[in-house]
Amino acid sequence: MKINQATIFPLSIPLIEPIKMAKELIVDAKTVLLCLTDEEGRQGWGEASVAPLMTGETLDSLLASLKYLVEKARSIEWSDPNLFAKSSDAVLYGNPSAKSCLEMALLDLYTQKHSISLWKYLRSLNTGAVLTELTEIPLLRMIGGAPEKEMADAKSFREAGFKHWKIKIGSLSLEEDLRRVQLLSDLLEGDIISVDANGAMSLDDALHFCISPQARKLSFAEQLISADSSVNDFALLKARSPIAIGLDESIHGSAEIMELMKANALNGASLKLIKTGGVMEAWSCAQILRKNNLQLNLACKVAETSLSGAATASIGFAVGDVPWGFSMSNQYLRFDICDQPLTAQRGHLYLAQLNATGVGVTPNMDRVKDAVAQGYSIIQY
Ligand SMILES: [Mg+2]
Incomplete structure (x- = not known):
């Protein structure tokens, strides 16, 4: 070619x-x-x-x-x-x-x-155990803004079918974040609720956060401490945290997953194509996570269009399990560049939207x- x-x-x-x-x-x-x-x-x-x-x-x-x-x-x-x-x-x-x-x-x-569609092509490369067939991937919805607004958004998107959530933390005081997390966790109880600090917390604050009773309903906490932290710090955080630890900025490819996995420093990872350098490496990372019983979150950078959304989702449909959800960020755009953009249906992205050959959207x-x-x-x- x-x-x-x-x-x-x-x-x-x-x-x-x-x-x-x-x-x-x-x-x-x-x-x-x-x-x-x-x-x-x-x-x-x-x-x-x-x-x-x-x-x-x-x-x-x-x-x-x-x-x-x-x-x-x-x-x-x-x-x-x-x-x-x-x-x-x-x-x-x-x-x-x-x-x-x-x-x-x-x-x-x-x-x-x-x-062939991209997701089917990726799946054809699997040489391991038979993969689960997925017809839909749960979408993870980010919530933030003024307290009344984030509560109202959480309510309305939950009514629309969303069950995976991300609360951005780290820009307010620890106590304020804990209060928000408790309010939202009570409102969304039973769903997969996560927080993401984008590495803004000190190790002490991160430990304090994870063991606080206000945070106990969280399913996972993503990148609480800086990606520059030592592997020992990540391992300590995971060892002491009752909440599962996810990593995002720390992960750029399979080598980092392997290193952090050996140190017992993560429960799961967030994969973005811009970090891994593309679909193929992200696919390798997703397979490593699956084989080692680590959780997968797929994510687009805030914000990318349906095109990147389709390529990222293809990894999820190929690997057959996205337990921590897919952050499809075209939902935050005022407009998309496809005639038929990827859309959430009952809080999920359906495989039917990716049936075309190629990446799936044009x-x-x-x-x-x-x-x-x-x-x-x-x-x-
Ligand atoms: Mg993140």
């Missing part, structure tokens, strides 16, 4: 409402789409969002590295998806988001060419062009 043409779209899509994390306030999705055309005229799409605090990539740096990769990609014969990442690594160090964007577009082309070129970020332009090769 050869690349004849490539077009890069730097996009900015406003969020329905700003999302406050421990260390940043997000008001729009800065995301990059890539459209590749192969020698037979097929088009394949990829996407990656900027995440300065997670991958170190900004819109400008993501565009620069993607342009560089795409220029090199044109002279490469792309025949085996298992080698896509290796080929990208051979021309550029680091930059996992740019590599994920390119790999997604290549996989979209490859799976279209072989008339952006509408006009919508994509309308979303180009101010001050940026479309780049064509």
